Amino acid sequence: MTTFEEGTPAKTDVHHGKLSLAEIFETLLGGDLKIRITAYDGSSAGPEDAEFGLNLKTPRGTTYLVTAPGDLGLARAYVSGDLELIGAHPGDPYGALQALAEDLNFKRPSPLALAQIARSLGIEHFKPITPPPQEALPRWRRFAEGLRHSKTRDAEVISYHYDVSNAFYEWVLGPSMTYTCAVYPDADASLETAQENKYRLIFDKLRLKPGDRLLDIGCGWGGMVRYAARRGVKALGVTLSAEQAEWAQQAIADEGLADLAEVRHSDYRDVPESDFDAVSSIGLTEHIGVGNYPSYFSFMRDKARVGGLVLNHSITRPDNMKSSRAGSFIDRYVFPDGELTGSGKIISKMQDIGGLEVVHEENFRYHYASTLRDWNRNLVDHWDEAVEEVGVGTARLWGLYMAGCRIGFERDIVQLHHVLAVKLDDKGRQSLPLRPWWDA
Template sequence: MTSTYRSSNTRGSVPGQPRRRPPVPSVADIVKAVTTREPTVRITAYDGSAVGPEDAAVGLHVATGRGLSYVLTAPGDLGLARAYVSGDLEVKGVHPGDPYEALRRLATGLQLRVPAAGEALRLVRGLGWERLRPPPPPPQEATPAWRRTIAGLGLRHARGRDAEAIHHHYDVSNRFYEMVLGPSMTYTCAVFRDETDTLEQAQANKYDLVAGKLALKPGQRLLDVGCGWGGMVRHAAREYGVRALGVTLSKEQAVWAQTAIEREGLAHLAEVRYLDYRDAPLEHFDAVSSIGLTEHIGVKNYPRYLGALRDRLKPGGRLLNHCITRSDSRASHKPGAFIDRYVFPDGELAAPGRLVSAVHDAAFEVQHEENLRLHYALTLAGWNRNLVANWDECVAEVGLGTARVWGLYMAGSRLAFERNEIQLHQILGTKTTKDGVSSYPLRPDWTP
């Protein structure tokens, strides 16, 4: 049975007369051709066409023909992102610093279908093949993975390529991150005792949870790999009297963190170095924390990564690995095109079972695992609120396109955590000795 929700503006030809070019389809015609029913959001376009309820609280406006070409030439999230970042796709009814509500409504109110071959061909002929010529992407977009390889950056997760990937995301602007992340300058999932916690309280809760799981005590040595702006390093030194070393591949992060350490009078206990984790000192640390680094490592590199951390722990020492994971073990490790090109180039996620197995196979005894999925959704909502509150200054600092990228990616990630498309897992392991000594008590020695 043929659906009545279709566009049909083609005409039959008369024998003996030249075939006429099909009428140019409107943007609304195209939307109707690729959706199963009327969308619950209002979609309007530069050609005056519209589809969807007129009183919808949220709307999309395709402002230019270039925006339509972006969407048509890169189906899925990449084309929409290109059009949005460039300003060729406007979102109505939400702030660009937090388009969460628009993404939520699109996820539930826009059901896509693949048009029949004949219908697709008629649309393309009506539009003209030139409309399917990809416009140059916005300047915020990184090159695709295959071009990174042939451009001399090396294979995925080579040292130089990892450094470039970290630079792309983390060296945007320290001032921008201060406005988005807040005073804690912490760019990882917080832990909320309840939803009334402020973002700052929740980040302190997270650091206390990590410290508790690692059983940190005054005088111990902590190595924090992928330390960012030194949040864990400073917290451990200030609150637990720990001698803490942090390492990061972002030069801007390292400079900011070391300045903060000296400003807070913690230089006798804490240090942050611009250093690859693979070059961290081969000392025997009492504990190692990895908070948000594993996503950048590459799944195939888990054994080498975890082996490097194990070799830096003394016998009986503890490792706390905190990272985003996939909820579906059958899904690809590689990210979607938008995340790979605009947010985390070369990032990879594995399912929690794969990560637990990797920790186990690296000769750690797995002692505890915890999923903080909904905590990350709350964390991202807080970052979006900060971006909205500081929007004008953020745009002045990094430009409108980059500010739009961050608003879109944080809101989209929040929705993904809420919908259980991705998760956040903490895994605690001990470097248990050959004769079974782990220094781990019969029951957890931290406050859950």
């Protein structure tokens, strides 16, 4: 095994021949490999009996890896089919990613080692090439769509992620068509049971009852809207995805809920109605931008009546210090312009606008890991249909993204928080029960 620490002479520095592709991989990964590495030049490294492995199939894959080191290059090579994860179904590469994550301990090669790697690969691999078609433009090239988090640009990036195909989402998400963290009442609960339980929990936290009015912003396919309407609540949902709105309105009609429920294709900032008994945001905050939190939470406060409740459900970071911007893979392939921060910052921004009192928060990160596990299983079960519907590259991307995010939740790289607040009157009063009133 060859590793490099910056400034430390290393074995490869005195290796005068060319390195094979597997040796280069082995060198850059560092540590004792737990996976098997094979490459199109016939080379290999790592234990022969490893359960999982990487197979670099083409020179194009090498170029992707060299020109974008780290997760972005790996994603490009994998999505394009130039890199295979051996031992894992492409709809659920969780096991292979776990094993790979154990080996991803990149060491900075010494200058001599870098020079030898360059000589071994050839200069042609260091010239950037066109990325896979599933990749969004880098941040600096999105200005044609408007300033970050402007209405125009938000509509573009939401469409990029959510207007993939309603049929594809039905296969992955299941009958609930719910693309947010479920809440599992027990470890053996099904995905559908957990999603229904999530809506039940939010409904109860918001103290909704027949005759109340609910605004659900970023409502997706209208799961919360329909759940509330079935219980006599007049519910309005808004989404920037035209395909979501069309699907949701049809589902509302099919269930005979048109008198109580509506899903509108609209920016949440354009909702004219107000005086709602409750306002929910389930999975929208990730798209808002931390700099826009004051106006975002002010909007939610202003749309609620005095004494009304506001619930924010969003992916968070485990601290409040790191950069809010997503990494290259997530930004280019999953949520362009997405931003995450800690629950502490979310709470403080809600408090700082005035007029809202935060009364409860909780973390559901293990529930999201389980949700992603079940979405991956659904993709595996419907792999052939998914590939026919969206293409193998996009299907591979979704398998990779969901399995990778599952690992992120398991390892406390990301979390999922509910933050519940109440709108105070002008004297700072509210009349909620003294203790939580819902069944956890």
